[in-house]
Amino acid sequence: MTKPLLDVRDLAVAFDTDGGAVHAVNGVSYTLREGETLGIVGESGSGKSVHVLAMLGLIPRPPGRITGGQVLFEGRDLLALKERELQKIRGGAIGFVFQDPMSSLNPGMTVAAQIVEPLRIHLGLDARGARARAKDLLDLVRIPNAAARLDQYPHEFSGGQRQRVMIAIGLSCRPKLLIADEATTALDVTVQAEIVALVQELKRELGMAIIWITHDLGVVAGISDTVQVMYAGRILERGPVDDIFADPRNAYTLGLLRSLPDLSGSRAGRRRLHQIEGAPPDMRHLPPGDPFAPRNAFATPRCRAEMPPLSQAHGAAPGHLVAAWYDLPKLLAAEAVR
Ligand SMILES: Nc1ncnc2c1ncn2[C@@H]1O[C@H](COP(=O)(O)OP(=O)(O)O)[C@@H](O)[C@H]1O
Ligand SMILES: [Mg+2]
Known part of the structure; x- marks a missing residue:
């Protein structure tokens, strides 16, 4: 039995609205082991996104409120950390990939610039080192001709390739945990299957734990x-x-x-x-x-x-x-x- 990496204990989150408090997360507890892939499914509105955003300190407060619980990551309670410490973990030991890479990638910046930034912040690489690693990352997510494509802008990539770039960014700092939230939802079924196959390969190569969130139970079957x-x-x-x-x-x-x-x-x-x-x-x-x-x-x-x-x-x-x-x-x- 491998060690627990993430231990979510009785997490509860609410949003204050004019119509009253929205009880978005109501006592969620689970453990994720190192290297384990957890698929989280449920219809829209079931609290899947809010519970991971809360863990990462990414819900807007107000109107959001964490009303209870602990989230132990490698033994440290993420909910008790200062924003600065949490920032080090986000995009560092915990990588994430969200839906719709068109809105998560900056359309005005080359792909290289967007991959390089987290590498410089989290791994302290210099410009050359970060660029070399960015190329390796595009290779890793199977984007052909990576060196040349680094200087292109997001709109020059297909939807599936943009999602691959997002995965590359999510993996850039060798996370122990990758969280993907509806990462393939905007893609057509064939491209979705390609991304799922890619993530399976990456998991074998890199051995990180994954939380894969989707409303589609079919997607988690092959991955979890x-x-x-x-x-x-x-x-x-x-x-x-x-x-x-x-x-x-x-x-x-x-x-x-x-x-x-x-x-x-x-x-x-x-x-x-x-x-x-x-x-x-x-x-x-x-x-x-x-x-x-x-x-x-x-x-x-x-x-x-x-x-x-x-x-x-x-x-x-x-x-x-x-x-x-x-x-x-x-x-x-x-x-x-x-
Ligand atoms: N900023 C917010 N203000 C008020 N309610 C919110 C806010 N963000 C999310 N919610 C509510 O929290 C609940 C859970 O949402 P969410 O976690 O996004 O669902 P899922 O990801 O499972 O589709 C929903 O009822 C949603 O309307
Ligand atoms: Mg969601």
């Missing part, structure tokens, strides 16, 4: 060791990737799985695709119990009254945790005989 399903600012299920796909225990996870197109051609896979009915809750007025209960056909009165704890799922793989008062496999078996 562990999958974590978030809803309404909570973790509803978490476990080894194969076990999550083969043996989901939360009705929300099942809904996400059933809304995936199945390319295997199997009979089960040809069932009609269905979207999860209803909409995520209003984060200002969360329901008292399981937040997914109002959309869950399997919900019991207890689900509507009391939040289930996240705990080991009975008979599932070790480390497969679920927050549910109902026994999903049993309910599905009963449904199948009807």
Whole structure:
């Protein structure tokens, strides 16, 4: 068992708005080991982005407020660090890649200038050293003819290549943890698959831990060791990737799985695709119990009254945790005989 790298403990974040406090993250706890890839999935608004932004000290305060918790990175609580210390970690030991490289890359600066800057700040390289490393980084993310392309501007790269540049920047200071938030969402499916394959190769070469955030469960299948399903600012299920796909225990996870197109051609896979009915809750007025209960056909009165704890799922793989008062496999078996 490798060492824990990141230990998130009961993290809670709220935003003060005219309509009241938006409870964006509501007690999120998990551990990430060195070299582990964690896929975090959930519909839009489930608190995926806000919880990582909060860790990195990047939520606007106000209106944002961290209302509780700790985020231990290599044993140090990121939430207790001064902004200056946090800056050293951001883009240093923790690299990140966000959606839409067109808005994250500066259109008025060459790619070289944008890669070189973090190298000079974090690694203290001189201009020549930083440029040499920038070229190596473009090679690393498989951009052909890297030396010549360094002096081009973002608009001269395709969408997929821009995302590769963003990954190069994310990796520039040899992070122990790379956080990618919807990093392939803006790309078409083929390019998305290429980026995912690239990240898998880079992970084998560099061995960093990864948090890969996406609303698309299909994307995490090929990349994750562990999958974590978030809803309404909570973790509803978490476990080894194969076990999550083969043996989901939360009705929300099942809904996400059933809304995936199945390319295997199997009979089960040809069932009609269905979207999860209803909409995520209003984060200002969360329901008292399981937040997914109002959309869950399997919900019991207890689900509507009391939040289930996240705990080991009975008979599932070790480390497969679920927050549910109902026994999903049993309910599905009963449904199948009807
Ligand atoms: N600056 C903000 N002010 C008010 N509410 C916000 C702000 N940023 C995010 N939120 C709210 O926090 C919740 C979680 O958002 P987010 O983490 O971005 O979701 P996800 O990344 O899972 O799609 C949402 O309800 C969103 O509306
Ligand atoms: Mg997001």
